[in-house]
Amino acid sequence: MDTIKGKVIVLGDDVDTDQILPGYAMAEPYDQLGNFAMAGLAGLDFKSVYEPGSIIVAGRNFGCGSSREQAPIALHQLGVSLVMAKGFARIFRRNSINIGLPVWVADMADKLKTGDVVEVDLEKGTVTVNGEVNEFTPMAPTVLKTLEYGGLIPRVRAELGIE
Amino acid sequence: MNCVERYLAKAAGVEEAKAGQDLSCKVSYVAAHDVTAPIAIDMFRKIGVKKVFDPDRVALIVDHIYPANSEKARNNVWTMKDFADEFGVHLYHRGEGVIHQLMYEKHRAQPGELVVIADSHTGTCGGYGAVGVGVGSTELAAAMATGKLDLEVPQVIQIYLTGKRRSNVFGKDLILYLGSQFGTDYLVDRALLFTGPGIDDLSVAERMTVCNMGIELGAMITLFGTTEKEPDTLEVKEIDLGSLEPQIARPFSPANVVPVREVAGTPVTQVVVGSCTNGRLNDMEQVAKAFEGKHVHPDVNTLVVPASRDILDEMEKRGWCKIIRDAGATVLNPGCGSCFGAHEGLTSERDTVVSTTNRNFPGRMGSMKAKIYLASPATAAATALAGKITVPGEE
Numbered sequence: 001m002d003t004i005k006g007k008v009i010v011l012g013d014d015v016d017t018d019q020i021l022p023g024y025a026m027a028e029p030y031d032q033l034g035n036f037a038m039a040g041l042a043g044l045d046f047k048s049v050y051e052p053g054s055i056i057v058a059g060r061n062f063g064c065g066s067s068r069e070q071a072p073i074a075l076h077q078l079g080v081s082l083v084m085a086k087g088f089a090r091i092f093r094r095n096s097i098n099i100g101l102p103v104w105v106a107d108m109a110d111k112l113k114t115g116d117v118v119e120v121d122l123e124k125g126t127v128t129v130n131g132e133v134n135e136f137t138p139m140a141p142t143v144l145k146t147l148e149y150g151g152l153i154p155r156v157r158a159e160l161g162i163e
Numbered sequence: 164m165n166c167v168e169r170y171l172a173k174a175a176g177v178e179e180a181k182a183g184q185d186l187s188c189k190v191s192y193v194a195a196h197d198v199t200a201p202i203a204i205d206m207f208r209k210i211g212v213k214k215v216f217d218p219d220r221v222a223l224i225v226d227h228i229y230p231a232n233s234e235k236a237r238n239n240v241w242t243m244k245d246f247a248d249e250f251g252v253h254l255y256h257r258g259e260g261v262i263h264q265l266m267y268e269k270h271r272a273q274p275g276e277l278v279v280i281a282d283s284h285t286g287t288c289g290g291y292g293a294v295g296v297g298v299g300s301t302e303l304a305a306a307m308a309t310g311k312l313d314l315e316v317p318q319v320i321q322i323y324l325t326g327k328r329r330s331n332v333f334g335k336d337l338i339l340y341l342g343s344q345f346g347t348d349y350l351v352d353r354a355l356l357f358t359g360p361g362i363d364d365l366s367v368a369e370r371m372t373v374c375n376m377g378i379e380l381g382a383m384i385t386l387f388g389t390t391e392k393e394p395d396t397l398e399v400k401e402i403d404l405g406s407l408e409p410q411i412a413r414p415f416s417p418a419n420v421v422p423v424r425e426v427a428g429t430p431v432t433q434v435v436v437g438s439c440t441n442g443r444l445n446d447m448e449q450v451a452k453a454f455e456g457k458h459v460h461p462d463v464n465t466l467v468v469p470a471s472r473d474i475l476d477e478m479e480k481r482g483w484c485k486i487i488r489d490a491g492a493t494v495l496n497p498g499c500g501s502c503f504g505a506h507e508g509l510t511s512e513r514d515t516v517v518s519t520t521n522r523n524f525p526g527r528m529g530s531m532k533a534k535i536y537l538a539s540p541a542t543a544a545a546t547a548l549a550g551k552i553t554v555p556g557e558e
Contacts, residue, residue: 014347014416016524023504023527026198027228027236030205042415042525061348061381065522066503067283069202069299090352090383091283095299152301153209162211 001144004082004102005119006053008112009046013059017092020063020071033070034077049114050078058085059109063092072096072103082120084108084127097143100151106136165319165393167354167384170275170294182318182397191276191293193306194222196262197229199281199299201242206304214250216310221252222270224262229498232506260471260497263287263375263439268473279306283378284439284521289386290371296384317354317383320345321396324361326405331556333449334369335441335519335539337402338376339410343420344400351381356396358388361404368443375440376521379417409554411517412537415525423542423554433516434459434547435528436540437468437495438502441519444474446540451483453544453555454490460550465492466508468500492547504528510535517546 021033022040038046056062056075062085063071072095075083083096084106096103104120108127111134112118119128125138139147149155164172164179172180174188193216195203200223207215215221223243231237240256247254259265263284272278274292278285285297296312306312322341341355355377357370365373370387377385392399409423436442436450450467459465467487469475475497478484484494501508502520509529510516516528516535523535538546541555549558 016522018504018522018524018527026503026505027233027239029235030202040526040531042531061351064347064379064381065283065524067281067285067297067299068198069281069301070198073202087348087351089348089381091297091299094302098299098301152305153206156210156305160211 001122001148003119003121004055006055006081006117007051008055008057008114008116008118009049010109010112010114011056011058014061014064015058016065017063017068017071018065021068021074026068026070030073033074037074037078052079053081055081055118055120056083057108057112058083060087062088064089067091069095069099072099072101076101084120097146098152100147102147104139108134165356165395166388167294167319167356167386168316168395171316173275174277180316182316184316185313186316187311187313188277190279190306190310190312191272192220192222192266192270192278193303194224194262194266195281195300195303196227197225197236197239197243198227199303201239202300203281203303203307204242204246206301207307210304210308212308215252215307218251221307222266223247223252223254224265225256226261227499227503228505229258229496258472258496258498261439261442261499264442264470267291267371268471277312279303279312284375286377286382286385287371287375287439289374289377289384291367292387294384294386297378317352319354319356319396320350321356321358321393321399323359323392323399323401324357324404325359325401326361326403327364328404328407331409331541331554332404332407333539333541334365334372336407336410337404338373339412339420339537340407342380342412342418343410345380347379347416347418348381350377352383354384354386355380355382356386356388356393358391358393360390362387362390364404366445368445371443372440376417379521409539409542411542411552412523414523414534414536417522417537423538423552426536426552427554429552430515431463431517431546431551432514433464433508433510434543435466435468435501435508435516435518435520436543437470437500438520439470440521441540442468442470442474444477446519447474447478447483449540450544451486453541453548454492455486457490457548459491459547462550463547465547466495466501467492468495469497471497501528517543517552519543
């Protein structure tokens with residue numbers, strides 16, 4: 001997998017799925033979900049700082065709350081290239097990988113501010129900021145493989161030889 | 164092995180399991196609702212298999228947005244109906260109730276069986292001893308196709324209960340208290356297991372309330388075992404139920420919990436009793452008992468949402484609906500109601516809500532500025548009558 005380079009948007013702890021994709025948007029058709037990404041975020045107008053390919057950097061327990069797969073789908077459709085956080089809620093973490101959104105445990109929220117540019121190598125587990133390299137546990141090879149296929153369903157179809 | 168390890172080993176068909184081990188487990192029941200099913204159905208069709216693993220063990224339930232509040236919501240119901248017609252799975256699409264309650268009433272798993280539902284509150288079935296794992300739509304699609312779920316055996320945090328509850332303390336107060344002790348993420352990827360003689364003081368319905376909110380502490384599985392202490396758990400925490408007093412979660416986290424008395428007197432404009440957390444008959448009884456012959460405070464909009472049609476039927480037989488209406492409250496149709504901010508009781512920034520539901524995140528019930536407190540039905544009912552947060556039994 002190539003390295004991911006982009007501007008970061010720094011968020012706090014416990015960013016829940018209602019903030020990522022509010023309840024009122026859950027009946028929206030699949031291909032419209034990106035329009036509602038982070039529409040419920042408390043304390044920040046996400047769209048005002050977002051640029052295509054932005055990287056979300058968060059604290060503890062990102063994605064807590066609902067099992068709605070619409071939440072990572074919305075971030076993915078919008079074009080968020082990576083979420084790195086001190087920790088993720090279990091279902092959100094699994095949903096994200098399953099739909100092809102890279103999420104990775106890396107505690108960088110205190111070291112970065114919104115607008116900083118970082119380069120992330122998930123295979124090596126490094127986050128480079130202004131030439132300084134921060135090291136974390138690399139992303140697991142099985143997870144990287146799923147992401148390279150674009151999610152679990154494309155991976156399973158490819159492995160089963162389904163066209 | 165502790166009972167979570169024993170159950171998962173059995174589901175995987177292996178002799179032994181221990182925390183950290185990867186297993187492929189046989190699933191007993193699979194279900195999804197109108198928010199998660201449409202994407203799961205799409206994913207299922209993309210997998211390309213021609214049938215579900217066992218149509219009699221798959222249920223699709225319309226509970227989140229019932230009746231439909233938009234053309235889009237109604238289209239999701241049609242997606243589910245078409246799938247049910249094609250694959251022969253169970254469908255509940257006419258207001259029968261909330262998924263976790265309907266699974267208890269209509270498709271009840273045996274203790275130790277694995278239940279996979281595309282909803283975060285799947286742990287609810289741990290109240291009757293089943294192992295519930297909440298998943299998203301893609302994993303649900305895979306489970307529908309294969310009848311299997313891949314998981315890693317979690318470490319177990321054991322809560323050993325002793326003693327008896329005071330008359331104004333309920334399962335809700337216990338799980339809120341644990342939120343104050345563990346926070347929102349200590350239990351991520353772990354299981355929360357309740358054992359000890361104190362579990363006999365909690366009915367199955369109260370246990371379901373406790374298990375429903377394990378996910379708010381991050382838990383992968385929440386479960387009641389037996390009165391016997393289980394071996395091989397990561398830690399054991401003993402709690403004397405008699406030491407607990409009524410608890411309440413303040414805005415904006417289910418773990419931001421204090422005893423109710425610390426915020427007593429806070430003015431309230433809306434009270435909601437219901438949901439998969441606290442919409443069962445015992446919860447409705449607390450409301451009916453409190454409201455009989457009384458009126459809710461004139462400034463409080465009070466919504467009562469039974470978790471299923473069977474519960475609503477029983478409320479009517481017992482005269483509780485009339486008691487609740489005569490008190491100036493509204494009985495809504497069974498379903499998820501206003502819990503998650505799509506319909507049926509949205510807030511404005513001027514609202515302060517006491518709700519028996521499970522989440523009080525910013526914007527959870529509409530306005531980002533509305534303040535939501537989470538408490539038991541007894542606390543909610545006492546609060547509705549007084550117009551301010553009130554310790555039940557101390558009005």
